[in-house]
Amino acid sequence: DGGITQSPKYLFRKEGQNVTLSCEQNLNHDAMYWYRQDPGQGLRLIYYSQIVNDFQKGDIAEGYSVSREKKESFPLTVTSAQKNPTAFYLCASSIGQMNTEAFFGQGTRLTVV
Amino acid sequence: SQKIEQNSEALNIQEGKTATLTCNYTNYSPAYLQWYRQDPGRGPVFLLLIRENEKEKRKERLKVTFDTTLKQSLFHITASQPADSATYLCALVFTGGGNKLTFGTGTQLKVEL
Numbered sequence: 001d002g003g004i005t006q007s008p009k010y011l012f013r014k015e016g017q018n019v020t021l022s023c024e025q026n027l028n029h030d031a032m033y034w035y036r037q038d039p040g041q042g043l044r045l046i047y048y049s050q051i052v053n054d055f056q057k058g059d060i061a062e063g064y065s066v067s068r069e070k071k072e073s074f075p076l077t078v079t080s081a082q083k084n085p086t087a088f089y090l091c092a093s094s095i096g097q098m099n100t101e102a103f104f105g106q107g108t109r110l111t112v113v
Numbered sequence: 114s115q116k117i118e119q120n121s122e123a124l125n126i127q128e129g130k131t132a133t134l135t136c137n138y139t140n141y142s143p144a145y146l147q148w149y150r151q152d153p154g155r156g157p158v159f160l161l162l163i164r165e166n167e168k169e170k171r172k173e174r175l176k177v178t179f180d181t182t183l184k185q186s187l188f189h190i191t192a193s194q195p196a197d198s199a200t201y202l203c204a205l206v207f208t209g210g211g212n213k214l215t216f217g218t219g220t221q222l223k224v225e226l
Contacts, residue, residue: 031212042218090156104156
């Protein structure tokens with residue numbers, strides 16, 4: 001079954017702790033993305049990667065870090081430097097060409113208390 | 114930076130009518146424009162893609178228009194059904210922006226019986 005998987009679906013953390021969100025795809029896609037969505041708002045790009053071992057900052061990268069050591073995996077770490085980390089996080093992948101669609105995971109809802 | 118605007122107010126229409134959603138952008142011209150559907154608590158799902166040199170694209174009950182002079186895309190759902198109720202997001206890939214996919218804020222559509 002091909003697709004993109006995010007885990008866990010719900011995540012709770014204490015303030016000041018780093019937390020890593022998982023994103024795995026078996027679609028053989030080159031490009032992967034991380035977005036953040038706040039209630040009633042659209043998606044804001046955190047980081048994206050067009051190829052293994054390379055990634056670029058999106059519009060709101062501060063307080064986040066990523067790695068792309070394998071084509072299938074693009075984990076996102078929410079660090080303690082992120083001022084307002086509670087949000088819905090979405091991972092996506094695409095073939096990597098400009099004219100192709102993105103496939104999204106089911107999202108991870110992170111709550112920091 | 115690019116700015117993508119969608120009507121933030123929810124759109125309520127009666128079943129059977131045509132729903133029309135608007136996506137406006139500023140600054141740079143996009144190479145491609147995409148529309149996605151998002152249900153509550155889920156990741157967006159791709160619907161349609163239109164290129165900068167295309168005026169109109171259709172898929173079943175869906176129609177997208179793209180006016181690069183007005184910097185606007187319209188998304189139409191004909192013969193709307195309650196099952197069409199969701200949030201609809203437009204997303205743009207801008208020329209010179211690599212494969213970075215930038216989303217609008219989304220418009221919530223509610224189709225009533």
